[in-house]
């Protein structure tokens with residue numbers, strides 16, 4: 001039993017065959033999926049999809065790439081979207097991306113801080129996107145009190161030292177397809193270091209497929225490959241680690257597991 005903690009299933013890449021994608025996910029043991037908004041429009045689409053599918057939940061937020069298009073009232077509007085459905089279980093993705101810099105850095109910082117304040121106001125965990133901006137991101141998370149609501153460093157891309165700082169802030173770390181790449185020595189070290197009760201996995205689909213599917217569209221069914229690699233690195237059977245990581249996600253997101261677990 002696996003939980004894909006970061007997917008973009010409402011993106012156009014899945015418009016033609018989403019029911020088949022969800023079927024394959026179920027067949028591969030992916031029992032829960034969190035579909036993630038990146039601006040107001042895709043956040044509304046994430047909620048609409050989660051309202052229809054029993055194994056899907058939604059997170060709503062403004063990605064750093066989209067920060068420059070978020071106006072003064074965008075975060076207020078996010079709050080209305082969050083309050084529109086019980087399927088909204090987290091705020092994000094939000095954060096800093098100093099690799100692509102698609103929005104000016106000061107605007108990214110401002111929109112990130114406002115969303116962390118929203119997460120605190122709503123008492124929902126924060127889903128953090130961070131690329132080439134670890135010191136700045138960690139400082140903002142500290143100042144804005146992320147510890148109060150908890151959160152996930154999604155598609156973790158830092159080293160062991162950054163991982164330790166995230167753990168100190170009370171965050172979960174999420175590993176994605178890149179941990180399966182033969183060159184991923186840093187991520188292998190991180191997988192070994194993070195305690196089982198602070199680890200989750202994700203696809204970030206349609207992006208970042210695991211090794212056998214590189215260059216293709218990613219989908220939740222491939223989470224089994226990433227989970228198997230993480231389990232191998234930790235020296236634990238995936239049949240054990242998968243449900244443990246799913247329980248971590250269910251607990252953080254406040255989702256009731258089905259009876260019998």
Ligand SMILES: [Zn+2]
Pocket residue numbers: 093129130154155
């Ligand atoms: Zn991201």
Ligand SMILES: [Zn+2]
Pocket residue numbers: 006008036093204
């Ligand atoms: Zn994403």
